[in-house]
Amino acid sequence: MFISIDFNSDEALYMQLRNQIIVGIATEMLKEGETLPSVRQLADNIGINMHTVNKAYSVLRQEGFVKLDRRKGAVVSLDIDKLKAIDEMTKDMRVVIAKAICKDISKEEAHMVIDSIYAEYGID
Amino acid sequence: MFISIDFNSDEALYMQLRNQIIVGIATEMLKEGETLPSVRQLADNIGINMHTVNKAYSVLRQEGFVKLDRRKGAVVSLDIDKLKAIDEMTKDMRVVIAKAICKDISKEEAHMVIDSIYAEYGID
DNA sequence: TGATTGTTATAGTATATGTATAACAGAAAG
DNA sequence: CTTTCTGTTATACATATACTATAACAATCA
Numbered sequence: 607m608f609i610s611i612d613f614n615s616d617e618a619l620y621m622q623l624r625n626q627i628i629v630g631i632a633t634e635m636l637k638e639g640e641t642l643p644s645v646r647q648l649a650d651n652i653g654i655n656m657h658t659v660n661k662a663y664s665v666l667r668q669e670g671f672v673k674l675d676r677r678k679g680a681v682v683s684l685d686i687d688k689l690k691a692i693d694e695m696t697k698d699m700r701v702v703i704a705k706a707i708c709k710d711i712s713k714e715e716a717h718m719v720i721d722s723i724y725a726e727y728g729i730d
Numbered sequence: 731m732f733i734s735i736d737f738n739s740d741e742a743l744y745m746q747l748r749n750q751i752i753v754g755i756a757t758e759m760l761k762e763g764e765t766l767p768s769v770r771q772l773a774d775n776i777g778i779n780m781h782t783v784n785k786a787y788s789v790l791r792q793e794g795f796v797k798l799d800r801r802k803g804a805v806v807s808l809d810i811d812k813l814k815a816i817d818e819m820t821k822d823m824r825v826v827i828a829k830a831i832c833k834d835i836s837k838e839e840a841h842m843v844i845d846s847i848y849a850e851y852g853i854d
Numbered sequence: 855t856g857a858t859t860g861t862t863a864t865a866g867t868a869t870a871t872g873t874a875t876a877a878c879a880g881a882a883a884g
Numbered sequence: 885c886t887t888t889c890t891g892t893t894a895t896a897c898a899t900a901t902a903c904t905a906t907a908a909c910a911a912t913c914a
Contacts, residue, residue, distance in 0.1 A: 618871065625825045632828035644890065655873050660891080671832060676891050677881045684832055691833035695826060695843055701749045702822045703847045704756035708795060708808055709815035713848045717841050719819055723827045724837045742902060768859065779904045784860080800860050801912045 608635055611652055619654055623662035631671060631682060632727050642672065642680040732759055735776055743778055747786035755795060755806060756851050766796065766804040 609626050611619060630636040643651065645659040652659075663680050666672045670685030706716055724730065733750050735743060754760040766772070769787060773780040787804050790796045794809030830840055848854065 628825060628832060629828040632831040658872060679890060686833050688834060691835060692843060695830050698826045699847055701752060702819060704753040706819050707756040707851055708752060709810050710812060711815060716844050719816060720840050723823055727831055782903060
């Protein structure tokens with residue numbers, strides 16, 4: 607697996623998990639229709655509790671990244687509502703951009719940051 | 731004051747405070763050299779505890795937005811290290827962009843989101 | 855002197871996080 | 885049918901974080 611958990615991080619374990627799975631989907635290491643490890647399996651693999659993995663999966667389902675199936679487990683399934691996604695992205699970025707402006711980062715420089723991250727994920 | 735706290739939010743009070751002050755600086759409602767209300771005064775004004783405001787101020791100082799002076803109080807004072815700021819911005823945006831890619835948001839659309847937020851803050 | 859500043863200390867409550875067990879219903883495979 | 889695997893749910897406990905409540909301190913300034 608591509609998951610690596612930092613137990614010393616101040617970020618909650620289930621959020622680290624959720625974030626890395628989202629990055630996994632973005633980079634196409636995880637593709638639509640693919641099945642994630644079962645909560646017990648992944649928990650055992652990482653060395654954390656089942657419920658922590660379950661919470662990450664629940665969040666991912668609620669955010670429209672996976673569907674949970676009692677027989678198959680967690681399946682990557684993207685629920686795409688673009689207007690909603692853009693609205694959410696705007697909310698997520700407001701404080702980040704405010705910080706940037708305080709630190710004298712121009713709109714053009716912000717664009718460059720965006721581009722570099724898209725490039726990290728293999729998009730140019 | 732321009733501060734409005736949502737007690738039903740899942741976001742910590744001191745983080746709401748910290749975020750709104752950063753936005754205040756970005757929009758130039760708060761300018762370099764200006765003094766923020768004292769921790770007791772602002773706490774009283776909002777209806778929260780002194781320590782909560784103090785924590786917000788401490789975070790803002792640690793992040794280089796204000797300096798704390800025993801006589802004057804908290805003074806807006808931007809410590810600008812652009813390389814560090816860009817690095818931090820990149821970190822803040824990684825998961826946001828991963829989410830965006832999953833939701834089929836293109837680089838160009840991300841640029842537009844950036845631009846709209848800069849516009850919100852009066853920059854075009 | 856008296857009021858105000860940030861700072862520090864202590865203590866209590868509430869919530870969030872993570873763990874530990876356990877059990878359940880549905881589905882798949884033997 | 886039995887076994888084994890899913891996600892799901894329930895309970896309980898420990899720990900950390902967030903927030904509040906008082907209180908006191910040194911430094912500053914009117």
